[in-house]
Amino acid sequence: MANGIHSLASLAPDFCKQYVNQPCLLNEAVYEQVMENVMKKIEAKPSSQMVSVSMNDVSSWCTCDKCKPFIEEHGESEYLIRFVNRVAEEIEKRGYKDILVHTFAYSDVLSAPTTSPRHNVIIQYAPIDACIGHPMSAKCNYTPITYYSGQYLQDWGKTGCNMYLWTYHGNYGAPIPNTDMSYATMSGNA
Numbered sequence: 001m002a003n004g005i006h007s008l009a010s011l012a013p014d015f016c017k018q019y020v021n022q023p024c025l026l027n028e029a030v031y032e033q034v035m036e037n038v039m040k041k042i043e044a045k046p047s048s049q050m051v052s053v054s055m056n057d058v059s060s061w062c063t064c065d066k067c068k069p070f071i072e073e074h075g076e077s078e079y080l081i082r083f084v085n086r087v088a089e090e091i092e093k094r095g096y097k098d099i100l101v102h103t104f105a106y107s108d109v110l111s112a113p114t115t116s117p118r119h120n121v122i123i124q125y126a127p128i129d130a131c132i133g134h135p136m137s138a139k140c141n142y143t144p145i146t147y148y149s150g151q152y153l154q155d156w157g158k159t160g161c162n163m164y165l166w167t168y169h170g171n172y173g174a175p176i177p178n179t180d181m182s183y184a185t186m187s188g189n190a
Contacts, residue, residue: 001048001049001050001051001052001102002038002041002042002044002045002048002050002051002052002099003041003051003052004052005052005054005102005104005124006018006054006055006056006057006104007052007053007054008022008023008034008053008054008055008056009056010037011033011034011037011038011053012030012033012034012037013033014029014033015027015029015030015033016056017056018056018057018058019056019057019058020056020058020060021056021058021060021061021062022055022056022058022060022061022062023062024062024064024066024067025062025067025079025080025082025083026062026064026066026067026070027062027064031083031086031087034053034087035087035090038051038053038087038091039091039094042091042096042099048099049098049099049100050099050100050101050102050122051091051099051100051101051102052101052102052103053083053084053087053088053101053102053103054102054103054104054106054124055080055103055104055106055107055108055109059107059108061076061079061108067079074113074114075111075113076108076109077105077108077109077110077111077112077113078113078114078115080103080109080113081103081109081113081115081117081121082113082115084101084103084117084121085115085117085118085121087101088101088117088118088120088121089118091120092118092120097120099120100120100121100122100162101118101120101121101122102121102122102124103117103121103122103123103124104123104124104125104126105123105124105125105126105152105156106124106125106126106127106128107128107129110125110127110152111152111155112152112155112156112158112159113159115159116159116160116161117159117161117162119162121161121162122161122162122163122164123156123161123162123163123164124163124164124165124166125152125153125156125163125164125165125166126165126166127152133185134185134188135185135187135188136150136153136188137150137188138188153165167185167186
């Protein structure tokens with residue numbers, strides 16, 4: 001990969017900070033800075049097959065007069081994927097037809113958008129709040145957040161996107177991970 005994940009802060013440093021906010025994705029100056037920095041990352045690592053244009057590790061979305069109504073009507077996933085698609089299309093137009101653009105289905109953007117990701121976009125489905133006690137195909141009664149019901153994943157699949165699955169296999173509240181549970185969950189998901 002040409003850069004790291006949770007990358008919007010490094011791609012649009014004049015407009016956001018990593019653990020504070022997401023940049024305004026409807027601001028043309030943000031898009032131009034992201035494109036400039038994406039191209040620098042690609043050119044610095046010409047053997048890279050992927051570049052990440054992914055949300056910062058925080059849930060603070062832009063609330064400007066353009067973004068707030070858009071997000072209220074369409075949701076965060078649609079807001080992000082339209083921006084990522086635009087970047088991916090421009091990368092391809094500039095001759096980098098083999099570069100894939102990575103982004104997350106994570107936190108606020110777990111639900112699938114109505115716009116399909118472009119053919120050169122990779123969605124990394126990462127349900128951080130999911131229960132890890134059983135595979136996605138099982139019903140979960142342990143947490144009110146039932147992302148591992150698999151419905152969000154199925155909805156993303158209906159968009160026809162290229163997908164990776166990130167599984168959180170540790171119990172971060174316990175001193176030692178439960179490897180038997182992790183193995184059973186990962187095996188069931190596979």
